[in-house]
Amino acid sequence: MIYDYDILFLGGGLNYAGAVTAAKAGLRTALVEKKMVHLGGTCLHNGCIPSKMYLHAAETVLASRKNHFTGKIELDMAKLDTEKETMLSMATGAITKQCSDVELIDGEGVLIAPYTVKVADRTVTAKHIVIGTGSSAFIPEGVDYDGEDVISSDDVLNMKELPEKIAVYGAGAIGLEMASFFAAAGVETELIWRHDRLLRKAHPTISKHLMKQFENLGVTLMGYQTVKTAKKTKRGVHIVFGDGKEHYVPKLLVATGRRANTDAVQTEEVKVGKKGIETDVHFETTLRDHYAVGDCNGKIQLAHAARAEVLYVVRRILGKQREAIRMENIVKFIHTLPSSYAYVGKIRSQLEDGDVTYHESSVPLGGLPYPHINDADLGLMAVYGDEENFIIGAEIFAPHAEELVAIVAMAIAGEMDATLAKRTILAHPTFSESLEKSFMRL
Template sequence: MPSYDVIIIGGGPGGYVCAIRCAQLGLKTACVEGRETLGGTCLNVGCIPSKALLHASHMLHEAEHNFVKMGLKGKSPSVDWPQMQSYKDDVIGQNTKGIEFLFKKNKVDWIKGWASIPAAGKVQVGDEVYDAKNIIIATGSEASSLPGVEVDEKIVVTSTGALSLPKVPKKMVVIGAGVIGLEMGSVYARLGAEVTVVEFLDHITPGMDAEISKAFARSLKKQGLKFVLGAAVQSVSTTKTKAKVTYKLRKNDKEATLDADVVLVATGRKPFTDGLGLEALGVETSPRGQIKTDPQWATNVAGIYAIGDAIDGPMLAHKAEDEGMAVAEVLAGKAGHVNYGVIPGVVYTNPEVATVGQTEEQLKEARRAYKVGKFSFMGNGRAKAMFAGEGFVKILADQATDRILGAHILGPNAGEMIHEICVAMEFGASAQDIALTCHAHPTCSEAVREAALACGDGAIHA
């Protein structure tokens, strides 16, 4: 019977990163994955393919709207949807094959198939049972739906189906104004679809800093997305080629309908732990199906750990990766740590949105004395040259100590720029520390410095 120091169940970002780190730390490691390729939801039907489509559709938008302004004239490109799908699939293939190579390089065994845990220290895949001193559950999450909404991945789709539609729909209804719904909605809006987003709350992007959220909504509306806010979806009915979404406005109970060729259900995700046998093992879970863990990612059953979307916290690939590395360190007798206060979040629309740390609303609720430094990209030379002057950088700092408590960016390359703030927060930096750091000119990142200066005596270019 094959025996390992650690077996990780799930080959997504949390699982494969954990497996590589375990092997690097000298542990005999195997990773169980039932898909034909490694990388989990993220690389196969999530983060990576969606970014490919976002990039392609953004290039189309640039060609249609900004090329002529720069003196780049010619026939506007047409959309070859099968070719765009092929490009997306090629990007997926390059990434998943890369992980397979890393497994071989680091001597991680890939056990192909779906796993169950018949007992602590045992992992079963097919008819084979493997011994493991430690088991790490990294099985990720799956899309959750709504009562009265049946997903067929053809007309009523989750993000998985939305990535591989046979053609660009004329009308799309997106249920849920979170990250996934807005990213995929913006892809299809750029490609020519009429997109309407239906959201239960009276604002988009739940949990985001309210000022950023409002500005983001205005930007998306300018791009042609329509929003029905404060609306509870009652049902979705379908024919062979069409769908009808019935919703009720919360403020007056008024019922209305929307016709669509495709309905994207983007109402969040739930842990995927089917078939593991957790209940029989006695592994404790929350009412939402999340596996309960202690600060070292251990479950209540000795030798069984869990990370990523299967446990509490934001369902983000990079959060899972951090936990994967940290639990590997713990198993190797080192000090694994994740700073949950400094986990950035990014929405890869155009403009991008990136956030880290606390929002103004959270600081007000905590009665924390704080100050705000803001700077608009309209005052940034590089952004204006790129037709990307929309949006702003917002830094929140402690009123007394100037320590950075959070940052929120709506604008060009926000997802790249946020990491300057992340590093600063990890080191306990003040806004003045960023304000006194020389930034190359002309760059969009200068807007971060200006926002930091605005926390003090004032920005220069405001």
């Protein structure tokens, strides 16, 4: 069969990284994106990039509340939004330039048959097809979403002004990050979630200290609550909880997770499961030469995971990579203020559930001068070693935890044991020196 392309990427999120790599390697490459101004995907336009920008701004507001500052700083959301749009436009332009050797096909693509994608009235074929259609915000049944008073994560990052009060429903990454943002920015904030504590699978001390951190920010914690219905009224958003109690709030952010976008798959040869498009360890679907990467395969909803997956697929097609990605060794994190939570490898709850023999070395940050300066007295470093004391994981609760955990990620990738890790001398005063101490105590 003669194909139009050697490889076609369906979806223009982090898929673009694979397309650029494939084109540079000499493959005839196409990328289909239904909204070309959205090239770069949700992370860039409606997710991790703008949310981190917002959190960075709110962190300044939070820091200004310290006693040694006078006056009051207020966040101008309209100006922040303008700055965000300028940044996103610049980033999209840079990505488009990177794709100069890729044929960009503007339109909604659908996989209608093996090796065949339809875009509007055009049908194209490719020897390899990589599906990277991402995910969408999940709105539970009973919640009357309107995009104004009842909003999703897509809407919250396009606000032109701060609300006086907001309730956040959901305690996943989006819910916790946005609750941190609003509270730090001075908005009266409520956090509603279904369970008794936050980050139930995290180290118990971290879970407890995260709740304390939210209390210190002034967040009203409303655990053990399920929203049965939520609807806009003249009085505000009317919430009815699962136990029948009623509650009103001016604005409700629904952050109850994201669902894989799988509508682009319109052929039975590619199996779609409850979590997303089913793949093997090499991200190949049930149809040979067809792959699914990123959020749409339901494995890990993280931009850097999507990027790693699509690059792995392309390198494998090119015959340059054989060893499968170890998904547990991908860094995961949630950005909250002032301390964030990050982990990599095996964590305590997984080790306990698996009845695995392990060593734990935990170093609290409370009472140490540098963490105190950075409002990280609730922080904790926890590193885990196996029976032979090879480093197998870590959990970190500290400012910029997502950066600090990279040290452990490298240690795991390099198959370091505690003896080797102890040779590293890290700088003082830093947060990393507490991680050094964790290695020393293993």
